[in-house]
Amino acid sequence: MTLKAADGQKILRENFAPWVLELGLVVEEVGDGSAVLRLPWSDRLAREGGGLSGQAMMAAADTAVVVAVAGARGGFVPMTTVQLSTSFQRPVVGRDVLVAVTIGKLGRTLAFADVTLTVDGDPAVVARASAVYAIMG
Incomplete structure (x- = not known):
C-alpha cells in the first residue's frame, strides 16, 4: 500500500505525544522509503x-523517520529510536524547515535512515542526521 501525505499526517495524530504535535509538523510527501515534513x-x-x-530540529528529524519507515512498510508499525546523530551546519531564523528522509536500509527489525x-x-x-530505528511490529 502506498501512503499519501494525509496518511502520514494521520500517523502523526494517532501515534505521537502532544508535545511533538505542538511542533506543528506537516507531512508534505511520503514515498516508498522516504518522507518530507515541514517544521513551521x-x-x-x-x-x-x-x-x-x-x-x-532533532525532534522533527526523529519524527520524520517514523513516517518514512511507515511509508516503506505500507503503514505504521511500533518502532523506537535506537540512535540519532545530528550535525548542525547553519542557523535558521524566521523560516520553515523541510525535513527530508531517505531510508538507506530497511530490515525486518532495524531501519537505517539519512535526514x-x-x-x-x-x-x-x-x-x-542519521538514525537507526528498531522495528517492534
Missing part, C-alpha cells in the same frame, strides 16, 4: 538569539 517557524521554538532550537534539513526555498543544508 515559530517564535516558541527559538532559542536565545532568535535561532530555531536544535532540540526542535537532510533545509530551509524552505534554499537548498543549503542546515543540519544532517
